[in-house]
Amino acid sequence: MPHHTVYEAKIEHLQILDEDGKLDKKLAKDTLSDDQVVYLYEQMRVCRELDEIAFKLQRSGRMGTYPQNKGQEANAVGSALAMVKGNDWVVPSYRENAALFMHGMPMHYVIQYWMGDERGSKFPEGVNITPLSVPIGTHMLHATGIAWSMKARKEADRAVITYFGDGATSEGDFHNAMNFASVMQVPCVFYCQNNSWAISLPREQQMNSATVAQKALAYDMPTIQVDGNDIFAVYKATQDARKRAIQGGGPSFIxxxxxxxxxxxxxxxxxxxxxxxxxDAWLEKDPLIRTRKYMESVGVWDDKKQEELENRAKTIVKEVVDAAISVSAPTSSEFFDDMYAELPEDLRRQRDTMRTSSIGRDPSQIGLKAQHAEIKG
Ligand SMILES: Cc1ncc(C[n+]2csc(CCOP(=O)(O)OP(=O)(O)O)c2C)c(N)n1
Ligand SMILES: [Mg+2]
Structure with a gap:
């Protein structure tokens, strides 16, 4: 038969907790316990508070710019819980704060980062998170690389998760990262937060594919579309993907x-x-609302607990902001400190001459030496 089908595929969509907070018990089996649901709800609520305060900090001139996470929090918390803190690596973009906090990043770092302080990217030792990536898509290559190193070192129980937006999947770097990850069968979970927009560009104007998930088919990766506002579906898909990764099944896409x-x-x-x-239509699908409805329906939440949580969230975020704004200002030469273990000669020269008119040049060069001494003096 010269003309026949050589490849066929389907994309599955998974929802376990619907918009009204109703749970599909069969699908929810072996996913989240009620205690875990409460924990994830608390994480989402604190993050929402941080979002609102960060917005106000920007509006009052104390922060450069800030990308709110509002509405997307279930993606971050559900997936972060399925990965292992301090063991796996998280390679983020910039809209999954809750995942970073759950994996040990002190909360004030994110405020510091968006205030333009580089020390907000210098996470404490043992926090397995790479710096936030505002360049779209470049970090997915890092995720593939980290996962490849885990494989090369035979670290059998470790995996990587990387987060990115729908817009990022229109970038070349995305395809490079996916292809290499697939060819080398590395333990990496590619998590796309399809929020319908890349700044002002709607999803259907930047890609012609019906789903983002289908892009992974080109790389023969297990792939699934989930309701990203449903913590159960997000957790289950990530748990499956991580399991596959550590069992040598290679990368997955969500x-x-x-x-x-x-x-x-x-x-x-x-x-x-x-x-x-x-x-307005999406406000009704808010992950916080539906999770709260579920918790109330099973009797683990009430108005009193909600009020306590809201007060706690305010206190936590206030402490976080105080911590971020009370750090002493960095010295100007500090921005040379963290890129290289050993500063290359040209950068060392820039650092040493940055306050002279011979910036970046060797002050001992003929003609500059005297000038340098003059300025210094
Ligand atoms: C390499 C690169 N190109 C362009 C930009 C400008 N830019 C910033 S955010 C963004 C849209 C990203 O959309 P998406 O990946 O869907 O993420 P979202 O912001 O929706 O979370 C663009 C084009 C950038 N930061 N980096
Ligand atoms: Mg987007």
Whole structure:
């Protein structure tokens, strides 16, 4: 038969907790306990508080810019719980704060980072998280590389998760990372937060594929689309993917379908390009609302607990902001400190001459030496 089908595929969609907080008990089997649900809800609520305060800090001129996570928190918490803190690696973009906190990043670092302080990227030893990546897509290559090193070192019980947006999957780096990860069968979970928008560009204008998940088929990766506002579905898909990774089954892809309820960043005004009706429809699918409904339906949550949590969230975030703004200002030469273990000669020269008019040049060069001495003097 010269003409026949050589490849066929389907993309599955998984939802376990629906928008009304109703759980599919069969699908939920071996996923989250009620205690874990409460824990994840608390993480999401604290993150939401941080988001609101960060927004205010930017508006009052104390922060450069900030990308709110509002509406997407279930993707971060559900997946972060399925990975192993301090053992696995997290390679983030910039819209999954809760995952970073759950994997040990002190919360004030994220505030410091968005205030423009490089020390917000210098995580304590033992925190297996790479710095936030604002360049779109470049970090997925790092995730593949870290996972490849785990494989080369035969670290059989370790895996990597990397987060990125729908827009990032239109970048070449995404495809390079996916291809290499697949060819080398590295233990990496690729988690796409499909929030429908890449700044002002709607998903359907930047890609012609019906799902993001199907892009992984080209790399023969196990792939699934989940309701990204459903902590159960996110947890289950990530748990399956991690299990596959540590058992030598190679990389997996997860598309979490979610929505960016806020502007792209504080530098954006989404009212200029998207309908309020769309936002309103997604407000009803808010992961916090549906998780709370579920918790109330099984009797593990009530108004009193909610009030306590809201107060706790305020206290935590206030402490975090105080910690971020009370650190002493960095000295100007500190920005040379953290890129290299040993500073290359040209950068060393830049650092040593940065306050002279011979910046970056060797002050002992003829003609510059005298000038240098003059300025220093
Ligand atoms: C390499 C690169 N190109 C362009 C940009 C500008 N930029 C910043 S965010 C963004 C959109 C990203 O959309 P998506 O990947 O869907 O992530 P989201 O912001 O929706 O979470 C773009 C194009 C960038 N930061 N890096
Ligand atoms: Mg997006």
């Amino acid at each position: 598309e979490g379908v979610t929505y960016r309820l806020a502007d792209h960043t504080t530098a954006d005004d989404a009212r200029r390009y998207r309908d309020q009706a769309e936002v």
